[in-house]
Amino acid sequence: MMLRGLWKLTWIELKIFLREPLGAFGTIAIPVLVFVVTGRIVGHREPSASLAASNFISVGLPVLASVLITISAVLSLVTIISIYREGGILKRLRATPLRPQTILTAHVVVKLLLTAATLVLMVLVGKRYYPVGIHVPLFGFTLALLISTCSILSMGFLIASIVPTARFAQPIGAVILYPMIGISGLFAPVAALPPALQVVARVVPLTYAVSLLEGIWKGDAWSAHLGDVGALALVFIACTALSAKVFRWQ
Amino acid sequence: MPPVIQVSAVRKTYGATVAVDEVSFAVNEGEIFGLIGPNGAGKTTTMECIEGLRTPDRGAISVLGLNPFSDVYKLQERIGIQLQEAQLQKRIKVWEAVDLWASLYRKKRIDGERLLEQLGLIDKRNAWFMNLSGGQKQRLFIALALINDPELVFLDELTTGLDPQARRAIWDLVRGIRSRGKTVFLTTHLMEEAERLCDRVAIIEHGRIIDIDTPQSLVNRHCPERTVVLATDDGSAAERFRTIPRVDAVTCSDSQFTIRGRGDDLVTEVIQCLSENRIRVTDFRTILPNLEDVFLKLTGHSIRD
Numbered sequence: 001m002m003l004r005g006l007w008k009l010t011w012i013e014l015k016i017f018l019r020e021p022l023g024a025f026g027t028i029a030i031p032v033l034v035f036v037v038t039g040r041i042v043g044h045r046e047p048s049a050s051l052a053a054s055n056f057i058s059v060g061l062p063v064l065a066s067v068l069i070t071i072s073a074v075l076s077l078v079t080i081i082s083i084y085r086e087g088g089i090l091k092r093l094r095a096t097p098l099r100p101q102t103i104l105t106a107h108v109v110v111k112l113l114l115t116a117a118t119l120v121l122m123v124l125v126g127k128r129y130y131p132v133g134i135h136v137p138l139f140g141f142t143l144a145l146l147i148s149t150c151s152i153l154s155m156g157f158l159i160a161s162i163v164p165t166a167r168f169a170q171p172i173g174a175v176i177l178y179p180m181i182g183i184s185g186l187f188a189p190v191a192a193l194p195p196a197l198q199v200v201a202r203v204v205p206l207t208y209a210v211s212l213l214e215g216i217w218k219g220d221a222w223s224a225h226l227g228d229v230g231a232l233a234l235v236f237i238a239c240t241a242l243s244a245k246v247f248r249w250q
Numbered sequence: 251m252p253p254v255i256q257v258s259a260v261r262k263t264y265g266a267t268v269a270v271d272e273v274s275f276a277v278n279e280g281e282i283f284g285l286i287g288p289n290g291a292g293k294t295t296t297m298e299c300i301e302g303l304r305t306p307d308r309g310a311i312s313v314l315g316l317n318p319f320s321d322v323y324k325l326q327e328r329i330g331i332q333l334q335e336a337q338l339q340k341r342i343k344v345w346e347a348v349d350l351w352a353s354l355y356r357k358k359r360i361d362g363e364r365l366l367e368q369l370g371l372i373d374k375r376n377a378w379f380m381n382l383s384g385g386q387k388q389r390l391f392i393a394l395a396l397i398n399d400p401e402l403v404f405l406d407e408l409t410t411g412l413d414p415q416a417r418r419a420i421w422d423l424v425r426g427i428r429s430r431g432k433t434v435f436l437t438t439h440l441m442e443e444a445e446r447l448c449d450r451v452a453i454i455e456h457g458r459i460i461d462i463d464t465p466q467s468l469v470n471r472h473c474p475e476r477t478v479v480l481a482t483d484d485g486s487a488a489e490r491f492r493t494i495p496r497v498d499a500v501t502c503s504d505s506q507f508t509i510r511g512r513g514d515d516l517v518t519e520v521i522q523c524l525s526e527n528r529i530r531v532t533d534f535r536t537i538l539p540n541l542e543d544v545f546l547k548l549t550g551h552s553i554r555d
């Protein structure tokens with residue numbers, strides 16, 4: 001089978017990640033802490049906040065948190081792959097029947113697991129500060145997040161497949177991914193952006209991820225977001241196929 | 251039986267550097283074949299083209315009847331590779347690496363724990379890769395190259411960084427691979443290693459193969475000189491030695507004689523001369539050329555230069 005060794009590699013990579021100093025703490029504990037602290041500050045405000053503000057707190061903030069965690073997972077994926085490439089680890093793995101897709105998939109699964117752990121912890125400790133969470137369709141939101149994450153991660157594959165050195169991996173990834181948040185519709189509706197930016201927003205996959213996540217969080221039906229899911233799937237397929245073609249082992 | 255590896259007119263350049271130039275040779279089933287040459291001669295490039303890790307500019311390569319480029323995954327199932335320079339994940343444990351590698355192949359017949367034991371790594375099985383010494387890393391990579399019980403094993407500078415004891419252990423291991431009918435293709439710049447281990451060697455320099463043969467034939471062909479050193483008080487000895495047909499020169503200092511000549515029969519003839527003339531000797535030894543001398547002769551410099 002094509003993905004021979006996938007589970008073993010995934011399990012080992014997960015263990016290796018947790019052995020790293022700050023590995024578990026940096027990825028899981030820090031976002032949860034930030035979330036709790038923000039929650040305390042925002043939660044103690046007067047309840048008479050403006051509608052827009054409260055809308056951002058109840059919908060935008062959780063979605064922003066999810067997107068940020070996803071992007072940081074992607075950046076760490078990009079960095080790990082380029083460190084593996086530079087250190088000759090990829091080359092050693094290549095001298096086996098292992099395929100690049102398997103290596104990338106293993107890292108993606110590790111990132112998904114860590115992201116899921118972070119989000120579950122956030123929901124658990126955040127309940128006190130964000131009572132809105134109770135009405136959220138958790139299963140649907142998780143599914144939407146999984147779809148979005150896979151799609152954003154596939155952009156990560158593509159970046160990881162071609163970045164020249166480990167030192168550039170993180171900055172290049174950040175420069176590509178973080179600006180996408182600004183125009184994704186999270187802070188201002190896409191329709192309110194200048195026309196030129198609107199065009200950019202329409203081709204940036206994150207826009208569809210944000211639309212999907214916000215919609216599902218608010219309780220929209222999936223049928224209202226088939227377009228978003230389609231766009232994300234398209235990005236996933238295109239980026240994965242392309243990165244398998246241009247993947248550099250060394 | 252077709253050769254296990256067939257390389258025909260392979261050329262590989264990097265910019266203006268010609269790393270491998272019109273190289274052709276064949277490796278037969280069940281032999282230990284060594285590629286020897288100085289740093290930068292093109293050993294690793296040649297080997298990695300055969301392994302399917304690099305693509306030559308020109309030429310044809312067939313390995314176990316497969317094309318290493320189009321059938322690379324099929325080929326990887328059947329071969330084992332130890333790279334000259336490689337790393338693993340810093341914090342992977344020794345046993346985890348062996349376990350992972352074992353899971354990558356379709357067939358599993360080798361016992362990883364036994365392999366670690368043979369390579370003297372069993373008490374390091376829980377150590378992180380980053381905490382292994384250079385020699386221990388090297389031995390781990392040899393273990394990984396053997397984990398799928400490959401039909402053909404590639405070892406690039408297999409004993410670099412190993413102490414003499416570990417080196418001997420690895421040599422025994424490699425001979426063990428051959429005794430199970432497998433083929434070994436290795437590179438080294440240790441002439442002693444090539445001489446003791448290889449059935450045949452190819453000498454490569456500046457990307458070109460200079461000669462290929464068994465170590466003994468290479469020595470006989472390129473360095474027929476033989477030297478006998480002996481000690482005797484017999485006053486007429488020098489006279490007698492000069493009458494031996496194959497002798498080129500006899501020198502003497504105190505009572506020590508150095509007899510130079512050519513051909514394998516020289517030693518026998520000196521002994522015959524001693525016994526016919528009843529010359530009493532108090533010391534007798536021979537100085538025979540080795541691969542090191544062949545290399546010097548063929549390239550004009552020592553391999554370590």
Ligand SMILES: Nc1ncnc2c1ncn2[C@@H]1O[C@H](COP(=O)(O)OP(=O)(O)OP(=O)(O)O)[C@@H](O)[C@H]1O
Binds near residue numbers: 290291292
């Ligand atoms: N990836 C590369 N890019 C550019 N030049 C290369 C590359 N790989 C090898 N070379 C050049 O090709 C030549 C042959 O290198 P190669 O690594 O095959 O030598 P080698 O015989 O294995 O040497 P060593 O004993 O040092 O391992 C060298 O001049 C080297 O600089």
Ligand SMILES: [Mg+2]
Binds near residue numbers: 293294295
């Ligand atoms: Mg080399």
